[in-house]
Every structure is written in C-alpha cells, then in structure tokens.
Amino acid sequence: MTWDWEFARDILPDLLRGLIVTIQATLVGSVAALVLGLVLALLRRSSLLPVRLATKAFIEFVRSTPLLVQLYFLFFVLPTLGVTLSGFQAGVIGLGVHYATYTSEVYRAGIEGVPRGQWEAATALNLPTSRVWRSVILPQAIPRVLPALGNYVIAMFKETPLLSAITVFEMLAEAKAISSQTFRSLEAFTLVGVLFLLVSLPAAFAVRRLERRYGH
Amino acid sequence: MDIEAHTGTVDRADETVADEMIRFEKVVKRYGDNVVLNKLDFHAAAGERITLIGPSGSGKTTILRMLMTLETVDEGRIFVDGESLTHMQRGDTEVLADDKHVRKVRKKIGMVFQQFNLFPNMRALRNVAEAPMHVLGLSRDDAETNARRLLDLVGLADKTDAYPSQLSGGQQQRVAIARACAMQPKILLLDEVTSALDPELVAEVLDVLRNIAATTDITMLCVTHEMKFARDISDRVLMFNDGQIIEQAPPDKLFSAPEHERTKAFLRAVLEER
Numbered sequence: 001m002t003w004d005w006e007f008a009r010d011i012l013p014d015l016l017r018g019l020i021v022t023i024q025a026t027l028v029g030s031v032a033a034l035v036l037g038l039v040l041a042l043l044r045r046s047s048l049l050p051v052r053l054a055t056k057a058f059i060e061f062v063r064s065t066p067l068l069v070q071l072y073f074l075f076f077v078l079p080t081l082g083v084t085l086s087g088f089q090a091g092v093i094g095l096g097v098h099y100a101t102y103t104s105e106v107y108r109a110g111i112e113g114v115p116r117g118q119w120e121a122a123t124a125l126n127l128p129t130s131r132v133w134r135s136v137i138l139p140q141a142i143p144r145v146l147p148a149l150g151n152y153v154i155a156m157f158k159e160t161p162l163l164s165a166i167t168v169f170e171m172l173a174e175a176k177a178i179s180s181q182t183f184r185s186l187e188a189f190t191l192v193g194v195l196f197l198l199v200s201l202p203a204a205f206a207v208r209r210l211e212r213r214y215g216h
Numbered sequence: 217m218d219i220e221a222h223t224g225t226v227d228r229a230d231e232t233v234a235d236e237m238i239r240f241e242k243v244v245k246r247y248g249d250n251v252v253l254n255k256l257d258f259h260a261a262a263g264e265r266i267t268l269i270g271p272s273g274s275g276k277t278t279i280l281r282m283l284m285t286l287e288t289v290d291e292g293r294i295f296v297d298g299e300s301l302t303h304m305q306r307g308d309t310e311v312l313a314d315d316k317h318v319r320k321v322r323k324k325i326g327m328v329f330q331q332f333n334l335f336p337n338m339r340a341l342r343n344v345a346e347a348p349m350h351v352l353g354l355s356r357d358d359a360e361t362n363a364r365r366l367l368d369l370v371g372l373a374d375k376t377d378a379y380p381s382q383l384s385g386g387q388q389q390r391v392a393i394a395r396a397c398a399m400q401p402k403i404l405l406l407d408e409v410t411s412a413l414d415p416e417l418v419a420e421v422l423d424v425l426r427n428i429a430a431t432t433d434i435t436m437l438c439v440t441h442e443m444k445f446a447r448d449i450s451d452r453v454l455m456f457n458d459g460q461i462i463e464q465a466p467p468d469k470l471f472s473a474p475e476h477e478r479t480k481a482f483l484r485a486v487l488e489e490r
Binding site: 115117118120121123124125126127131136139140 | 284285286319322323325326327329331333334335336337338346347350351392395396399
C-alpha cells in the first residue's frame with residue numbers, strides 16, 4: 001500500500017471534525033476532572049471519618065478498574081437503570097471521574113506541601129476555615145501542581161480514542177469509518193497519529209513552561 | 217516556692233480577679249510519655265508584660281501555642297479574659313469547648329511566630345487587611361486604611377505592595393507584627409520572634425515591639441533569648457525548667473539576683489552566648 005496524497009487530502013476534513021470532538025471531550029472532561037478532583041481531595045481531609053473512608057474507597061475503586069469498563073458501564077448499563085446518557089455525555093463523565101481520582105492525589109500533594117506555619121498563622125488570625133482554603137492554602141497549593149495537572153490533561157487527551165467504543169465520533173472513530181468504507185487504512189490512521197502529535201507536542205511544551213515558571 | 221504558687225492559684229480560682237487576663241489551672245501537656253507541662257498554674261494580669269525564659273524543651277513555647285489553640289490541652293483549663301478557652305457550659309454541664317466557642321475566645325489573642333508565617337501569595341497590605349475583613353467584618357476600604365496605618369507604624373509605609381519574598385526577614389517580621397495587631401487582640405504572644413533573623417535585623421523588630429509595649433496596654437507573653445529586651449519590656453520574668461516555673465520575679469531582680477541554681481546557670485549560659 002503506497003501513500004496517496006490526494007486520498008489523504010480528501011479524508012482530512014472528516015478527521016478534523018473528529019479532532020474537534022476529541023478536543024471538546026478533553027476540555028469538558030478536564031474541567032470535570034479538575035473540579036471533581038479538588039472536591040475529592042477536600043473530602044479526603046474531612047473531619048468526619050466516614051466521609052474520609054468513603055472517599056478513599058471511591059478513589060481506589062475508580063483507579064483500580066479500567067476506564068473502558070467504566071465507559072461501558074455508563075453508556076450500556078446505566079440506561080437499564082433508567083439513566084440514559086449520550087455517548088459524549090457518558091464519555092466526558094467517564095473521563096472526568098476517572099481522571100479526578102488522579103488529580104485528587106495531585107491536589108493532595110499540593111495541599112500537603114503548604115507549610116504548617118501557614119495553617120497556624122491562619123488559626124492565629126481566627127480566619128474561618130473556608131476563607132483559609134480560598135485565600136491561603138489553595139492559592140499556594142495549586143500553582144505548584146499546575147504542571148502535574150497539565151500532564152493529566154494531556155494524558156486524558158490521548159485516551160479519548162476510547163470514546164469511539166461508545167459511539168462518540170471522535171478522531172479514531174472517523175478513521176475507522178474511513179478505512180472500513182474505503183479499505184484504505186494507511187492514510188487515515190497515520191493522519192490520526194500526526195494530528196494527535198500536533199496537539200500533544202505544543203501542550204507538553206506549555207506544561208514544561210509551567211514547570212519552569214512554578215519551579216520544581 | 218512550688219507550694220506557694222500552688223495554694224495561691226487555688227485561692228484565685230474561687231475569687232474573681234477583676235484584671236486577670238490569662239489563667240492556667242493545672243495544665244498538663246504530654247507528647248507520648250514525655251510530660252512537657254506538669255500541672256502548670258500560671259496567671260497574667262491585664263496589661264502585664266511577661267517574658268518566659270528557660271532551656272529549650274522546657275515548655276515555654278508550648279504555653280504560647282496552647283493559648284493560641286495550636287496545641288491541645290491534655291488536662292486542666294485555660295482562661296482568657298474571664299472566659300474558659302478549653303471548656304464551655306452546655307446547659308448545666310461543662311463540656312470541652314467546641315469550634316465556635318474557641319473562635320470567640322481566640323479572637324482576643326494574636327501571635328507572632330519565629331518563622332513570620334506571612335502569606336506568600338499576598339502583598340504586605342493584604343496580609344494585614346485579610347483577617348480584619350473576614351473576621352472582624354471591616355469593609356475593604358476600612359481594613360486597608362487601617363493596614364496602611366499599621367504598616368506605617370512598623371516603618372513599612374513604602375512596602376505595602378511588596379510580597380513577603382521581596383522583604384528582608386526583619387521587614388517580614390514587622391509585617392507579621394502589624395498583621396497580629398490589626399486584629400486588635402488583648403493578648404499578644406511573641407514566640408522567639410527574633411530567633412530566625414540575621415543579627416543586624418533584630419533591633420528593628422525589637423524597636424517596633426518596644427513601641428507597642430510603650431503605647432498600648434496589650435498583655436504580652438514573650439518567649440525570647442534577648443535578655444536586654446526582656447529586661448526592658450517585662451513586668452515579670454518566669455524561669456521554666458522541665459515544664460514548671462521554678463522562679464519568677466521582676467526582671468531587675470531575676471537577672472541580677474536569681475535565687476535558683478538552675479536560673480543562674482541558664483543566665484550565665486545565655487549571657488555568655490551574646
């Protein structure tokens with residue numbers, strides 16, 4: 001099979017359409033993972049032992065099962081329980097929850113990296129707990145972990161092809177459709193790889209800049 | 217000495233002393249098997265300036281940290297301005313103080329730390345204005361006006377927009393003092409506030425504290441190795457050893473004619489160092 005430039009040009013619009021879905025899923029999934037991860041990190045520090053234990057159990061459970069199985073569960077099993085999600089909805093929820101368990105660990109490390117003296121100063125000033133988090137702890141914890149969070153966003157981006165398994169027409173699904181319709185796989189899958197690279201590399205570069213800026 | 221202090225405190229527990237600001241009653245603090253404070257009785261009058269001296273590990277800093285509620289109390293009680301910091305009434309029974317009660321009493325206390333503990337993500341002005349805004353409920357304008365005045369008072373009028381990392385240790389500690397004073401505490405706790413400073417920066421911090429001592433009637437509890445400063449500002453110096461007050465006297469008396477052998481040895485060692 002030889003490379004056909006004309007064919008490659010013909011299929012590019014379809015693949016780019018898939019890339020947009022891929023990027024949309026990554027963005028929505030990232031927001032979910034970043035917000036939920038912070039919530040999980042805070043719940044793990046709850047003063048109530050049952051909350052701490054339940055959160056830890058949830059995190060362990062999600063991390064110990066494959067993302068693909070979780071996506072199948074959300075898309076194929078939940079409807080039998082009366083909750084019907086579109087492929088995209090199930091996909092971003094799956095990505096968001098799965099990666100939240102990882103980002104929660106990142107946040108945890110960031111929070112634990114804030115020196116004890118900061119908490120003590122906040123106590124000495126009698127600041128309300130919610131204010132301590134918002135004004136003192138998180139503004140110090142989050143910048144330090146931005147590079148690690150960024151790496152998880154990139155990792156999530158590279159895992160979006162899994163969504164093709166639950167009918168989301170992201171880039172890989174487009175490529176599969178093209179190759180099964182035309183019996184040409186070389187151009188489609190090569191271009192998918194190239195397009196992933198074209199997004200991942202600048203993103204990785206941006207994360208490295210974050211690392212330099214917030215130092216480690 | 218021990219027995220005298222003991223009975224004295226029992227009497228005080230029954231009568232109300234009008235101008236009493238701090239009272240420890242048989243306070244015990246342990247870390248594992250190590251007893252840091254052993255049934256400590258201790259009181260401070262309103263406006264009194266007390267310096268705590270003694271070898272490290274003798275429990276001085278623990279007293280400050282317990283008052284600031286940074287350490288729990290294993291046994292005994294602490295009173296601040298007539299209110300219990302450690303306990304509260306619930307109906308007819310006395311129970312351990314909950315968070316709300318602790319916050320109410322703790323409002324009267326401010327603390328300056330050895331390591332400054334400024335918030336590095338905030339400029340000097342906001343370091344000072346943050347708590348008055350969110351604890352005392354001041355408007356941003358009022359809190360910032362007051363913060364400017366305090367920063368001016370500690371000689372940092374031109375540093376309001378600086379981040380802590382842009383300030384010297386002495387400047388950071390002066391911001392920390394302004395921050396503590398912004399909460400208008402009745403009690404100011406000073407925990408080795410010059411120990412982390414380069415020697416040439418110590419004076420600027422002590423001058424600010426001397427100024428506060430001279431111009432306010434705030435009750436001060438001070439752990440320090442700066443004996444001259446202690447002599448200048450203190451009404452009373454307490455010598456700690458093994459979690460007990462082994463000797464207490466006005467500074468002139470304690471520094472020039474200490475009674476206890478342990479105090480003499482300690483003072484010799486400290487003055488030798490200087």
